[in-house]
Amino acid sequence: MSNTDPSSEQFSGQRYGQPYDGQPYDGQPNSAHPVYAPPAYGPAYGQPGAPYAYGYPPAPRTNPLAIVSFVSAFVMSIAAVITGHIALSQIKRTGEGGRGFALAGLIIGYAGIGLAVVFFVIWLILFLTIMGHAYTTGQLSN
Numbered sequence: 001m002s003n004t005d006p007s008s009e010q011f012s013g014q015r016y017g018q019p020y021d022g023q024p025y026d027g028q029p030n031s032a033h034p035v036y037a038p039p040a041y042g043p044a045y046g047q048p049g050a051p052y053a054y055g056y057p058p059a060p061r062t063n064p065l066a067i068v069s070f071v072s073a074f075v076m077s078i079a080a081v082i083t084g085h086i087a088l089s090q091i092k093r094t095g096e097g098g099r100g101f102a103l104a105g106l107i108i109g110y111a112g113i114g115l116a117v118v119f120f121v122i123w124l125i126l127f128l129t130i131m132g133h134a135y136t137t138g139q140l141s142n
Helices: 064-072 077-094 099-136
Strands: none
Touching (some): 064 077
């Protein structure tokens, strides 16, 4: 049976925190303890230095005219149509991203132009009808 009482002869003279060999521990290795070198870290697979070992390649650059086409579709439809056609031709030639923006700008731009034409035709019909009625009733002077 082993005695683990600190007052026993086995532990006499030993203080808490000191190694069993009786030498004070100052954080430095001594001859009683082997010295180990830190592990050498070499290039590992999948580390940031390896190009595209894991993950996805960066997305293609978005064509700026495609974004201009989409944004201007809500402000000025003719600009959206013009920049949308230019953007689509550049995207086809260079392989850039943004085809969806260019198509959305074209579709919304053409819809805006169509609504403007319908609005103008309705306004013209109403204007001519009112002017014709005013002329036939004599409310307009010759």
